[in-house]
Amino acid sequence: MPNATIESPPRQPRADLSTNLEPLSRTYDPPVRGPILLASAGRGATNATFFLASALAERFNVGVEVAGVLEPYPVLLFGEQPPRYPPDFETIQRDVIRRAIERRLEALGPDAEKWPVTIFYGDPARTISTVAREHDSTMVVVGLGRHDRLARLPGGERALHVLRSVDRPVLAVAPDAVALPRTAVVGMDFSAASVRAARAALMTIAEDGLLVLVHVRPLIDLLPLYATKEHSRESYEALLENWRAKSDRETAALFARLREELRQYAPKGVTIETQTRSGVVLDQLLAVADETGAHLIAVGTHGPGAIERFFIGSVATEVLRHAGRSVLVAPAPEPAEAARLSLRLQGTANVVKPEEWATVLEKFSARNDGRRVKLEVDDPDLGAQVQQSGFALLGATYDHHDKRVDVMLGDPQNHTRHLTRSIPRADDISIVAGAEGPERTLRILSGRSQTLVTFLD
Numbered sequence: 001m002p003n004a005t006i007e008s009p010p011r012q013p014r015a016d017l018s019t020n021l022e023p024l025s026r027t028y029d030p031p032v033r034g035p036i037l038l039a040s041a042g043r044g045a046t047n048a049t050f051f052l053a054s055a056l057a058e059r060f061n062v063g064v065e066v067a068g069v070l071e072p073y074p075v076l077l078f079g080e081q082p083p084r085y086p087p088d089f090e091t092i093q094r095d096v097i098r099r100a101i102e103r104r105l106e107a108l109g110p111d112a113e114k115w116p117v118t119i120f121y122g123d124p125a126r127t128i129s130t131v132a133r134e135h136d137s138t139m140v141v142v143g144l145g146r147h148d149r150l151a152r153l154p155g156g157e158r159a160l161h162v163l164r165s166v167d168r169p170v171l172a173v174a175p176d177a178v179a180l181p182r183t184a185v186v187g188m189d190f191s192a193a194s195v196r197a198a199r200a201a202l203m204t205i206a207e208d209g210l211l212v213l214v215h216v217r218p219l220i221d222l223l224p225l226y227a228t229k230e231h232s233r234e235s236y237e238a239l240l241e242n243w244r245a246k247s248d249r250e251t252a253a254l255f256a257r258l259r260e261e262l263r264q265y266a267p268k269g270v271t272i273e274t275q276t277r278s279g280v281v282l283d284q285l286l287a288v289a290d291e292t293g294a295h296l297i298a299v300g301t302h303g304p305g306a307i308e309r310f311f312i313g314s315v316a317t318e319v320l321r322h323a324g325r326s327v328l329v330a331p332a333p334e335p336a337e338a339a340r341l342s343l344r345l346q347g348t349a350n351v352v353k354p355e356e357w358a359t360v361l362e363k364f365s366a367r368n369d370g371r372r373v374k375l376e377v378d379d380p381d382l383g384a385q386v387q388q389s390g391f392a393l394l395g396a397t398y399d400h401h402d403k404r405v406d407v408m409l410g411d412p413q414n415h416t417r418h419l420t421r422s423i424p425r426a427d428d429i430s431i432v433a434g435a436e437g438p439e440r441t442l443r444i445l446s447g448r449s450q451t452l453v454t455f456l457d
Helices: 048-060 089-108 124-135 158-165 192-204 233-265 281-292 306-312 315-322 335-346 354-368
Strands: 003-007 036-039 064-070 117-121 140-143 170-173 183-187 210-217 271-278 296-301 326-331 348-351 372-379 383-399 404-410 418-424 428-433 439-446 449-455
Touching: 036 048, 036 124, 048 064, 048 089, 048 140, 048 170, 048 192, 064 089, 064 124, 089 117, 117 124, 124 140, 124 158, 140 158, 158 170, 158 315, 183 192, 183 281, 192 210, 192 233, 192 296, 192 326, 192 335, 210 233, 210 281, 233 271, 233 335, 271 281, 281 296, 281 315, 296 315, 315 326, 335 348, 335 354, 335 428, 348 354, 354 383, 354 428, 354 439, 372 404, 383 418, 383 449, 404 439, 404 449, 418 439
Parallel strands: 036 064, 036 140, 064 117, 140 170, 183 210, 183 296, 210 271, 296 326
Antiparallel strands: 003 418, 170 326, 348 428, 372 383, 372 449, 383 404, 404 418, 428 439, 439 449
């Protein structure tokens, strides 16, 4: 059963609890981090990846680091003994990759020749992912190779494996790319991953370019349910029209909030357009890209499991295979940033994974520290009870070991009093924000009861 206690505070509340609060507009995902990570073995028909890496480094005012990866050579058993390789075989292969990369850098000029080059040994996707994290790379640039039947098999196209492993935006560059794209199309489902992809695409686009945000609605056919004696075709068509009108209003509001979120990242003179379409996501994205002459398609990826990817794929995977142009893929950001984006765009953030609660509650507390609240417990056996009203929020935390959420409140008039509400065995955490402003409610579900922290200002 959740409990609350009033006791002497472990720390002295500040005299003014409502100053210097973090606005909901503050991002926890820096748009520019460390260097551009160019993953290349020096092969390919063109220098496209090197050109783009150089252009992005100039745009972001960061350096470029080149990572070549020597894959373990396969051991195929023919007969009783495996083939024997020369003792210096790995060294020779490393030198081959390094020389190939250096020839590419020479073609770019003296500035590129200064880029540090490191040759690693191991699985390319895992290695690149590790290096990107260690160097806090802003973006990973890889080549978009030719598509073949092996692209659909484990161990096939490397770009697919990289984008599934890396925790930051990945730009797969088409062989004919020579500069930053002038037109980009972004698949937008208003998730945190798709917003991150839109931001990365916007920051990648050339000045005076065009960014087209495309939301694709699925086709819905409710006629079999309504073409009965009780429901006429006319009532079905009226229902469908009302649904479309409501959906259009909601989508327009989401696009308006998204444009506000993206505004600060737009290069000079870039135009942002929005489109809403119905149909298959891949088909509609490719159609818009063809109509606008887009040089880049950007999508977010939600990271499905390996089995799901193998059998049904994902939008990111299918775009990468069929785009015929450069593709930018962005995974979802860290939990606190994902929750912030959900609040900014949709007004709610539901965090169901306990491993994410600590960081989400930490940022929630920073944004709302000192705001006056009402603490309410709703239990089916006891009914709804207001336990406190008017105290200021001091913080909310999650203890992974005890699986407990603690909500701490303080009396603004009497600094010797505070209240701690402990919710054991929490099942779900959700946050609700106002249409135009800060958070309104924190909801913690535990079994059949729920605890509500509602802000009074």
